[in-house]
Amino acid sequence: MIYFDKVAKKYSNDPNAFAIQDINFSVAHNEFVSIVGHSGAGKTTLLKMLLAEERPTEGNVFFESVNVNELHRNEVTKLRRRIGMIFQDFRLLPNKTVYENIAFAMEAAGRSDEEIAFDVPHVLELVDLGHKIWDFPGHLSGGEKQRVAIARAIVNQPDIIIADEPTGNLDPVNTYEIVQILKKVNDIGTTVILTTHNKGIIDLLGRRVITMEGGRIIRDDASGKYVL
Amino acid sequence: MFWLNTKRIIRTGLLSFWRNGFVSLSSILVVTVTLFTIIVIIFTNVVLESVLADMRSKVDVNVYFVVSAPEPQILAMKDSLNKLAEVSSVKYVSREQALQEFKDKHKDDYLTIQGLDELGDNPLGARLNIVAKDPSQYEGIVKTIEDKNALVAPDQSIIDKVNYQQNKVVIDRLSEIIIGAKQLGFLLALVLMIISVLITFNTIRLVIYMSREEIAVMRLVGASSTYVRGPFIVGGMIYGVISAALAMFLFWPIAIWLARATTDFFGGVNLYTYYIQNFFQIFFIVLMAGIFLGAVSSFLAVRKYLKV
Numbered sequence: 001m002i003y004f005d006k007v008a009k010k011y012s013n014d015p016n017a018f019a020i021q022d023i024n025f026s027v028a029h030n031e032f033v034s035i036v037g038h039s040g041a042g043k044t045t046l047l048k049m050l051l052a053e054e055r056p057t058e059g060n061v062f063f064e065s066v067n068v069n070e071l072h073r074n075e076v077t078k079l080r081r082r083i084g085m086i087f088q089d090f091r092l093l094p095n096k097t098v099y100e101n102i103a104f105a106m107e108a109a110g111r112s113d114e115e116i117a118f119d120v121p122h123v124l125e126l127v128d129l130g131h132k133i134w135d136f137p138g139h140l141s142g143g144e145k146q147r148v149a150i151a152r153a154i155v156n157q158p159d160i161i162i163a164d165e166p167t168g169n170l171d172p173v174n175t176y177e178i179v180q181i182l183k184k185v186n187d188i189g190t191t192v193i194l195t196t197h198n199k200g201i202i203d204l205l206g207r208r209v210i211t212m213e214g215g216r217i218i219r220d221d222a223s224g225k226y227v228l
Numbered sequence: 229m230f231w232l233n234t235k236r237i238i239r240t241g242l243l244s245f246w247r248n249g250f251v252s253l254s255s256i257l258v259v260t261v262t263l264f265t266i267i268v269i270i271f272t273n274v275v276l277e278s279v280l281a282d283m284r285s286k287v288d289v290n291v292y293f294v295v296s297a298p299e300p301q302i303l304a305m306k307d308s309l310n311k312l313a314e315v316s317s318v319k320y321v322s323r324e325q326a327l328q329e330f331k332d333k334h335k336d337d338y339l340t341i342q343g344l345d346e347l348g349d350n351p352l353g354a355r356l357n358i359v360a361k362d363p364s365q366y367e368g369i370v371k372t373i374e375d376k377n378a379l380v381a382p383d384q385s386i387i388d389k390v391n392y393q394q395n396k397v398v399i400d401r402l403s404e405i406i407i408g409a410k411q412l413g414f415l416l417a418l419v420l421m422i423i424s425v426l427i428t429f430n431t432i433r434l435v436i437y438m439s440r441e442e443i444a445v446m447r448l449v450g451a452s453s454t455y456v457r458g459p460f461i462v463g464g465m466i467y468g469v470i471s472a473a474l475a476m477f478l479f480w481p482i483a484i485w486l487a488r489a490t491t492d493f494f495g496g497v498n499l500y501t502y503y504i505q506n507f508f509q510i511f512f513i514v515l516m517a518g519i520f521l522g523a524v525s526s527f528l529a530v531r532k533y534l535k536v
């Protein structure tokens with residue numbers, strides 16, 4: 001489904017200033033892959049490549065046999081509609097209600113008003129936030145915000161969910177709940193790529209772990225542990 | 229899909245405008261200042277034009293005919309002068325009218341009136357009073373008069389004198405003042421407009437800068453450029469519409485206040501009457517300027533943050 005082929009990225013002309021280099025890995029349908037590593041290891045850069053936020057200096061990134069690097073801006077927009085994004089800082093739209101935040105992602109994907117009216121309450125029930133539907137993000141706790149972000153990410157039934165440090169700002173209880181939701185999403189057939197620092201999460205998941213250090217992949221274990 | 233997206237863009241634009249109350253209010257005030265400047269420029273131009281028209285109307289050239297000049301030839305010359313594009317009006321003053329004017333003018337000057345009576349005959353010739361559309365055109369008109377004279381009366385000139393040379397210095401000076409005033413007015417209006425537009429553009433850019441994170445999120449969830457940009461453009465247009473109404477409303481008491489001063493001192497134009505009579509035209513101009521400014525500023529400001 002996803003294939004990184006000899007990918008490297010550098011942000012300056014310094015020949016040694018690679019953010020990531022020599023990245024080769026693939027992710028199959030319905031996989032749950034965790035990417036771990038210290039800050040600056042290149043995890044977020046890797047995800048940005050997949051979203052076409054950044055273009056590789058060398059190599060190619062394929063999403064279902066399409067070379068992401070060669071996509072035109074309009075095609076990038078379409079690609080992103082097939083990917084659900086979850087961020088550490090939630091990135092909800094502050095002037096929109098919970099309902100409107102999720103509806104916006106559906107509107108962007110060209111869904112009808114009837115579909116939106118039906119799906120948004122349903123997906124909010126899935127993340128146990130049906131009672132907060134008309135609240136603004138400013139009135140939600142960190143855990144609730146992240147659950148709204150997950151609802152927004154899954155509402156268009158994307159092929160893949162990318163979660164960039166989704167539990168970084170959460171307490172252990174909320175962290176556990178978010179991980180359970182991600183597992184549930186994966187169980188119903190969605191590929192999940194998760195970056196994290198949290199050893200507990202990795203051990204709890206018991207799924208494939210890619211370990212990065214200094215911009216390179218140093219381990220790729222099918223049912224790995226957090227080893228750093 | 230087009231109409232659905234348009235409906236959503238308008239709805240989102242209206243909602244954002246309402247929810248960003250303080251930011252919207254600040255933007256409206258800045259755009260109002262710009263549109264108010266446009267109204268001031270329009271009215272300044274009206275006053276300037278009125279003053280210049282008044283000055284122009286006070287400059288004329290008289291063609292004095294010899295006493296023996298036949299009236300049909302003078303009237304023929306009047307008709308041909310009336311057809312000139314440069315001529316605003318030509319007034320024929322017959323010998324009798326000229327005599328009557330002279331008597332009226334000197335009614336208290338007993339010696340002059342007595343001298344006139346002693347002559348027994350009317351010593352004054354007829355004349356044509358010519359007003360040009362622009363003082364700079366008098367030279368050409370006088371040249372045409374001389375040519376016409378040659379055509380109408382080839383044997384003997386029927387023109388006694390043309391007072392153009394006497395008035396030439398004043399006319400030339402006035403032409404320079406009018407051209408200078410127009411250029412200065414245009415330059416001032418241009419500078420004011422540029423400053424106002426830049427201030428408006430920067431204000432809207434600042435508003436959109438505050439939303440840059442929001443724009444980035446919209447792009448990451450797969451919203452197209454049009455879908456992200458649309459609500460901001462709608463917001464900019466709303467600023468324009470409200471600001472246009474506000475600027476017109478604010479100018480209303482000012483027009484009343486200025487009405488007397490402009491009527492008395494600036495060539496008879498009453499600003500309040502002009503404001504009422506041309507309300508819809510001025511409002512349309514200001515409204516279009518406001519919508520255009522708001523929409524274009526938003527369009528350009530958002531563009532920078534769409535490159536995600």
